[in-house]
Amino acid sequence: MRHNIQVLDRIRKTYASLRPSEQRVADYVLNHPETCTQQTISELADQVQVSQPTVVRFVQALGFGGFRNFKYCLLRDRSQGTEREAYFDHLGGFDLKPWDQLEDLPLKEVRVSGGLLEAALKSLSPQELDRAVRMLATARTIDIYGVENSCTPAGDLLTKLTYLGLCCRMNTDAYLQQIGAAHLGVADVAVAFSHSGCSMDTVKALKLAQKAGAGTIAITSRKTPLLARYADVCLCTGGEEAVIYGTAIFSRIPDLAVVDLLYMGIIQSDYERFSRSLDKSGAVIADRGYPEE
Numbered sequence: 129m130r131h132n133i134q135v136l137d138r139i140r141k142t143y144a145s146l147r148p149s150e151q152r153v154a155d156y157v158l159n160h161p162e163t164c165t166q167q168t169i170s171e172l173a174d175q176v177q178v179s180q181p182t183v184v185r186f187v188q189a190l191g192f193g194g195f196r197n198f199k200y201c202l203l204r205d206r207s208q209g210t211e212r213e214a215y216f217d218h219l220g221g222f223d224l225k226p227w228d229q230l231e232d233l234p235l236k237e238v239r240v241s242g243g244l245l246e247a248a249l250k251s252l253s254p255q256e257l258d259r260a261v262r263m264l265a266t267a268r269t270i271d272i273y274g275v276e277n278s279c280t281p282a283g284d285l286l287t288k289l290t291y292l293g294l295c296c297r298m299n300t301d302a303y304l305q306q307i308g309a310a311h312l313g314v315a316d317v318a319v320a321f322s323h324s325g326c327s328m329d330t331v332k333a334l335k336l337a338q339k340a341g342a343g344t345i346a347i348t349s350r351k352t353p354l355l356a357r358y359a360d361v362c363l364c365t366g367g368e369e370a371v372i373y374g375t376a377i378f379s380r381i382p383d384l385a386v387v388d389l390l391y392m393g394i395i396q397s398d399y400e401r402f403s404r405s406l407d408k409s410g411a412v413i414a415d416r417g418y419p420e421e
Contacts, residue, residue: 134205135157135161135190135198135201135202135205136157136158136161136202136205138190138191139154139157139158139190140158142154142189142190145189146186146189147182147185149178149182150182150185150186150189152176152177152178153172153176153178153182153183153186154186156172156175156176157202161202161205164199164202165199165202165203169183169184169195183195241381244365244381244382245381245382245385247365247366247382248365248366248382248385248386250366251364251365251366252363252364252365252366252386252389253363253364256361256362256363257363257389257390257393258393259360259361260345260361260363260390260393261390261393261394261397262397263317263343263345263360263361264289264294264317264319264345264390264394265294265394265397265398267294267295267315267316267317267343268295268313268315268316269295269296269297269312269315269316269317270289270294270295270296270297270316270317270318270319271296271297271298271305271308271309271312271316271317271318271319271337271342272285272286272296272297272298272318272319272320272321273298273305273309273318273319273320273321273329273330273333273334274298274320274321274322274330275302275322275327275329275330276327277323277380278321278322278323278327278330278380278383279300280380280383280384281321281347281380281383281384281386281387282298282319282321283298284384284387285298285319285387285390285391286298288387288388288390288391289391289394290409291405291406291409292391292394292395292402292405292406292409293402293405293408293409294394302329302330302333305329305330305333306329306332306333306336308333309333309334309336309337309340309342310336310337310339310340311340312337312340312341312342313340313341313342314341314342316337316340316342316343317342317343317344317345318333318334318337318338318342318343318344318345319344319345319347320333320334320344320345320346320347320355320359321347321348321383322346322347322348322353322355323348323349323383324348324349324350324353325346325348325349325350325353325354325355325356326353326354326355327355330355331354331355331358334346334355334358334359335357335358337358338358338359338360343360343361344358344359344360344361345359345360345361345362345363346358346359346361346362346363347363347365347383347386348362348363348364348365349364349365349366349382350364363386365382365383365385365386366382
């Protein structure tokens with residue numbers, strides 16, 4: 129996510145409309161931009177001999193929300209072409225800025241999550257979801273694959289299917305995932321999670337499962353990923369990749385929603401059978417919680 133604001137150019141264009149005291153701040157910034165990137169608002173005000181509110185009015189007149197916002201953009205302009213600029217360019221997909229306050233983050237996170245869920249709702253095929261539910265509900269063994277961040281929804285699916293009394297397994301070691309896939313049969317089902325659809329180890333595991341004769345399900349964000357080549361059913365969550373410093377940290381949100389849909393769909397497919405399984409699973413761990421006082 130690049131910001132093309134050139135702070136010094138903006139100061140020059142805005143200079144004539146500034147108050148005299150604000151022009152004094154502008155003069156100092158134009159003549160000493162490097163120094164300004166290292167100063168606090170109080171240090172800058174003392175240096176120019178104006179009040180801190182004057183500095184605030186100055187940066188707001190330039191269109192910045194506050195002094196930290198202004199100083200960051202000035203710093204960025206001064207470091208163009210360096211590693212520092214590239215460092216901040218990896219924030220694509222999430223509106224996170226160095227000057228944000230902690231209290232700003234909940235709303236931003238909710239907006240990102242909501243957008244991903246809306247994209248998943250638009251992209252998911254009810255027909256493919258129904259096929260996946262029927263495959264899982266009738267499978268002899270369910271093998272689950274995923275690496276790195278995809279281990280989160282993969283583990284959630286393992287937990288939910290185990291509660292439903294279905295025979296399933298998940299290895300966190302990518303080599304063991306592939307070895308297990310090679311030993312599946314026609315009565316088994318393999319489920320693979322990959323946000324990009326191109327995770328080498330996950331693709332290989334699903335390919336081996338399909339070659340062994342198992343039914344295969346892919347859960348991915350792209351409509352035509354490499355992973356889909358080896359999937360009988362592809363559940364596409366859609367949306368753009370939301371990454372911070374190269375990691376798709378929000379991919380688990382739509383994937384977890386798909387896991388919940390599969391869970392509810394399996395229960396609905398044979399309500400009597402799976403409600404009994406849930407009762408049995410619940411009874412096993414009924415004594416594991418502390419009693420209420």
